Amino acid sequence: MEELKKFAEENYIPIVRDRTAKALMEECKKKSPKLILEIGTAIGYSGLLMLKSCDGYLYTIEKDESRYQMALKNFNLFNMSNRVNLILGDAKDELEKLVNQNIKFDFVFLDGPKGQYIKYLPMIKKLLNDDGIVFSDNVLMHGLTEHQENVTHKNRSMVRNMIAFKDEIMNDREFESKLYNIEDGFIISKKKGIKNN
Ligand SMILES: C[S@@+](CC[C@H](N)C(=O)[O-])C[C@H]1O[C@@H](n2cnc3c(N)ncnc32)[C@H](O)[C@@H]1O
Numbered sequence: 458m459e460e461l462k463k464f465a466e467e468n469y470i471p472i473v474r475d476r477t478a479k480a481l482m483e484e485c486k487k488k489s490p491k492l493i494l495e496i497g498t499a500i501g502y503s504g505l506l507m508l509k510s511c512d513g514y515l516y517t518i519e520k521d522e523s524r525y526q527m528a529l530k531n532f533n534l535f536n537m538s539n540r541v542n543l544i545l546g547d548a549k550d551e552l553e554k555l556v557n558q559n560i561k562f563d564f565v566f567l568d569g570p571k572g573q574y575i576k577y578l579p580m581i582k583k584l585l586n587d588d589g590i591v592f593s594d595n596v597l598m599h600g601l602t603e604h605q606e607n608v609t610h611k612n613r614s615m616v617r618n619m620i621a622f623k624d625e626i627m628n629d630r631e632f633e634s635k636l637y638n639i640e641d642g643f644i645i646s647k648k649k650g651i652k653n654n
Contacts, residue, residue, distance in 0.1 A: 458502070458505065458506070461500060461501070461502050461505070461531060462502065464500070465499065465500060465502060470499050470500055470524065471499065472499055472500070472502040472503060473502065473503045473506070473568065473594060474640040474641065475640075476639050476640050477594060477639060477640050477641070477643055478503065478506055480592075480637065480639070480643065480645070481503065481506060481507065481510075481566065481592055481594075481643075482506050482507070482509070482510040483510075484564075484590060484592055484645060485506075485507045485510040485511050485513075485564060486510045486511060488511070488563060488564050488590050489511050489512070489513070490511055490513040490562070490563030490564035490589075490590075491513050491514065491563055492513060492514055492516070492560070492561070492562045492563055492564075493507055493508075493511075493513050493514070493515045493516070493562060493563070493564045493565070493566070494515075494516045494517075494518075494555070494562040494564070494565045494566070494581075494584060495507070495515060495516070495517035495518065495565075495566040495568065496517075496518050496548045496552070496565070496566070496567050496568060496569035496577065497518070497519065497548070497567075497568035497569035497570075498517040498518065498519035498524065498525065498528045498543060499519065499524050499528070500524055500527040500528050500531055501517075501527070501528035501531040501532050501543075502531075503566060503568060504517045504528070504532070504537075504541065505531065505532070505535055505537060507564075507566065508535075508537050508540055508541070513540075513563070513564070514540050514541070514542070515540060515541045515542070516541075516542045516544065516555070516560075516562070517541065517542070517543055517544065518544045518546060518548050518551045518552075518569070519543070519544070519545060520545070520546065520547050520548065522545065525543065525545045528543055529543055548569045548570070548573065548577060549573065549576065549577070549580075552577060552580040552581070552584070553580065555580075555584055556580050556583050556584060560584065561584060561585070561586045561589075562584050562585055562586065562589060563585075563586050563588075563589050563590070564589060564590045564592070565581055565584070565585060565589070565590070565591045565592070566592050566594070567581065567591060567592065567593040567594065568593075568594045568595070571595055571598060571615055571618075571619055572614060572615035572618040572619065573618070574593060574596075574618070574619065574622040575618045575619075575621045575622040575625060576618075578622065578625060578626065582631065582648075585648050586648070587648055587649070587650040588647065588648060588649075588650045589647075589648045590645065590646065590647055590648070591626070591632070591644075591645075591646040591648070592643060592644075592645055592646075593622070593626065593643060593644045593646070594641065594643045595619075595641045595642065595643070596619060596622070596623050596636065596641075596642045596643060596644050597638070597641055597642025598615075598616055598619055598641065598642075599641060601616045602616060602619050602620050602623060602642075605620075623636070623644070626644060626646055627644070629646075630649075631648060631649060632646040632647060632648055632649065633646070633647045633649060634646040634647075
């Protein structure tokens with residue numbers, strides 16, 4: 458895993474940071490999910506961490522063909538291929554397909570394009586079992602969601618979308634959410650079961 462991390466760093470591939478990774482693994486271990494969904498595979502680093510933390514099966518979506526190929530290789534290398542459905546495609550299209558297949562997940566790691574979280578949320582809600590967990594990474598966007606005066610024109614809509622996502626999930630009564638001001642910020646949201654509504 459250290460080698461994968463080093464490879465990602467050297468090749469400017471963004472992967473989950475250390476303290477966030479620790480929290481992700483702890484949550485995964487605690488939840489012990491049967492089915493996990495990850496949006497944004499990159500080279501499979503976080504997927505492997507989750508697989509190592511539980512006995513569940515992982516669906517993971519990646520749009521970039523070369524990262525997809527590297528992830529395939531890495532899941533193989535760690536003998537995890539039989540526990541992974543690695544999907545090459547755009548997350549929006551693939552999430553729609555999963556909704557149509559009526560598959561339900563116990564744990565979702567949202568780590569894809571930052572400006573799209575808000576668009577994915579309604580689909581993620583449909584895909585999540587009662588009592589399921591959504592772990593959303595990078596919600597502080599290097600402090601930009603708190604200090605919009607520093608946002609460049611190019612990033613404006615992405616940051617706005619992330620702020621909208623943060624507000625939406627933190628205030629959604631179907632979830633109990635907590636924001637962690639650690640590294641790039643993450644939110645852990647627990648979907649309330651019917652009995653807890
Ligand atoms: C932060 S990286 C994921 C890191 C990975 N979860 C980890 O920690 O090891 C985000 C990934 O999302 C992918 N991505 C970006 N837009 C996407 C889209 N529309 N659909 C699917 N994947 C996308 C990027 O290619 C990138 O590899």
